[in-house]
Amino acid sequence: MTKEGKEEVILIRVQKLRKEKWKKICSKRKISLTSLIIDSVENRILEDERKKILAFIEKQDNIFIKIETNINQIARIVNGQKFISQTELSNFQNQLKTIVDLKEKQNEIFLKIYSLIANDR
Known part of the structure; x- marks a missing residue:
């Protein structure tokens, strides 16, 4: 649980190439895909x-x-x-x-x- 409450699962559809590109970014930066998406969406x-x-x-x-x-x-x-x-x-x-x-x-x-x-x- 986080400070804001129970975590939820969100399913999103992306092209396979885009997902692979995001995973490469995450691998290079040593961060999770979840962190990349949340921080990007929340402008953090x-x-x-x-x-x-x-x-x-x-x-x-x-x-x-x-x-x-x-x-x-x-x-x-x-x-x-x-x-x-x-x-x-x-x-x-x-x-x-x-x-x-x-x-x-x-x-x-x-x-x-x-x-x-x-x-x-």
Whole structure:
């Protein structure tokens, strides 16, 4: 049973070639034919696309974790030496600003993605 109640069976007639084409699409995307039809009819994001989006978000998060780790390593080196040249400091500040800008853009994209996913279900 689903949240909305008992599931029903719907029989539809399609040409054999069309059915085979749909099955190939499903096989390629690793989704069920039922999912393909329901998500398409209800104008939802397909399950394989949802998984790609979540994988993208996770990858982006990992990239920023690596960047943050590098920033911490630079800070440790500077703290140990108690010195950083004006040129290095300026370069470092420019890189930090770039990261902040990218993170803001990423967060805007994520908000749009999350709203699509939330409105989708």
